[in-house]
Amino acid sequence: MDKKQLQLTYKELQNTLTARDFLQNAGLHKKDVLAVMDKGVWLEAMEKLTTGEVSCRNVLNLCSPAMESFAGSKPKDGWLPALYGHMIRKIYPHRDDIPATDQYDKAAAFYLECLRFFLKKEKERLPFSRIRDFDFATEEELAESPYEEEYRRFLQCFSDAYLYELMRIGREIMPFDMLAHVAGVHHIAMHIARQLVKTGIPVDLPLISGAAAAHDIGKYGCRENEVRRIPYLHYYYTDLWCRVHELPNIGHIAANHSTWDLELENLTVESLILIYADFRVKNNGYDEKGKEIMGFYSLASSFAVILNKLDNVDTAKENRYRHVYSRLEDFENYMKALGVNVDLTSCALQPIPQRNPALLNIDETVDAFKNIAIDHNIRLMHKLSRELTFGDILEAARSTRNWKDTRAYLNIFAEYFTYMNQRQKQMAMNFLYDLMFHREGDIRRQAADLLGNMIAHYDVEYGKELPQNVNVILDETDSFQLWKRYLDRIILPDHKVIDRHRRWLGYCLKRVVISLLENCKEEQRKRYVVPLLAYYQELGWIDETAFILLDTMPSIPMALLDDAERNVCFRFMEHFASRDVLEIQAAIFAESV
Secondary structure, three states, X not given: OOHHHHHHHHHHHHHHHOOHHHHHHHOOOHHHHHXXXXXHHHHHHHHHHOOOOOOHHHHHHHHHHHHHHHHOOOOOOOHHHHHHHHHHHHHXXXXXXXXXXXXXXXXXHHHHHHHHHHHHHHHHHOOOOOOOOOOOOOHHHHHOOOOHHHHHHHHHHHHHOOHHHHHHHHHHHOOOOHHHHHHHHHHHHHHHHHHHHHXXXXXXXXXXXXXXXXXXXXXXXXXXXXHXXXXXXXXXXXXHHHHHOOOHHHHHHHOOOOHHHHHOOOOOHHHHHHHHXXXXXXXXXXXXXXXXXXXXXXXXXXXXXXXXXXOOOOHHHHXXXXXXXXXXXXXXXXXXHOOOOOOOOOOOOOOOOOOOHHHOOHHHHHHHHHHHHHHHHHHHHHHHHOHHHHHHHHHHHHHOOOHHHHHHHHHHHHHHHHHOOHHHHHHHHHHHHHHOOOOOHHHHHHHHHHHHHHHHOOOOOXXXXXXXXXXXXXXXXXXXXXXXXXXXXXXOOOOOOOHHHHHHXXXXXXXXXXXXXXXXXXXXXXXXXXXXXXXXXXXXXXXXHHHHHHHXXXXXXXXXXXXXXXXXXXXXXXXHOOOOOHHHHHHHHHHHO
């Protein structure tokens, strides 16, 4: 770089470090920054920093005098380790195993902004590296995504936390290379995702980009005493970071990239891509300085490497791993059949020879059916996993006038409701409640059965290992709260509901109860029964409501009740036995038989 360009670069850096927003966030004053930037010293040092790959240590050598003046002292273990711990504690405040270093706030802000400046220049100067750089989603790709706002928030959080700079520092002072792994996974994921989009597969590029870049951030959240459990605990800390920063969709994919997640059927294409990419980027040994070397493996080679690294490998665990590997192999074969280049040699789709299905042999026919099934699942999960498209499905179901079509929608929801998120389950349950007013009795009964089943399976259990003394609340509403809400809506519907619909709704209560108790866990049955028993303690019901409760009573397993609770039911029947209403008398007689 010639002297003129060097002077322009110095002036640009000076403007960056004296910008109002930076000074305000860093707690620095313009005059103090200008005082520590001796032009002659900085120009001489900057010449080394504007050629080749940037070294964090070289940037530190340039900044350390200024940093010591801002901090008042130098960390006894050196600046880079202190900065590394300082940044991690800013990201994860629970890391009380890292000493508090608030006195270094100004010095850290000054250094990190300088480092960011030189890394930006490096990116402009050097060709793209798949183990150093991130090719984030473009503006055109963002415009096609319903998650644009969330992705922009992710990029802002990524920048505000200086996550890229943290990984660059870690590469120089730690034996492992987080940057090479994360950047490598991001590269493979986006390489594949962009090709799949060209084939018409509904991949959300910002969603997979954010998830791939954030998928291992949780490793910074693990305390010193959790180091050996990092492979199991980092999913939780990744999810924690995403929840704190309001990144629910990116976080859901980023925190569920375990190979064992492939055992589930309800995976979106973004999840499949991330798990596939993560599977292929592994440690390839260490150099003579003890630094990790990151390797890009084929699927088969990566499987062999992982088998050699697994803890406590026995036949059952190896067979389990072979099962999930076979799913990744099927996914890779599906992508190859679409023309996707999976060996990272080209971004262009490969030409696919067209063959008449009648000419396929047995193995080729099986593969063709596998690809059809994978394609169907990807497109279905795309519709079910997006609230907008899921809302369109519900709207179409509400609009149909043909009872056969309504039943078809009910069958679809019955088959796939376990794949829905909590919000979608609530939307579907509202639809089922409305169907219990339907003129067709079979539709009402099927809707009631499915409503009970969905309430029983509403809660999502956290499937990953948790740190000690940590409890996870996955949703503000649980199945017991939902049950109380729907009990009230069925037994005491809105006053605008006409009498005929009120009766139809009431007749459905027993089917909801039966379905709920048949599908819930054995140990939860009593908890679901207790809210229902509360209605039997009230004796002032009108005849219509009393009949609904009496009609539902045989659905309550009396073996679950203690003597006091059974007496509540007997007292309820005894009280209403005096009512001269035929259907009440019949209901009591049926219960007594």
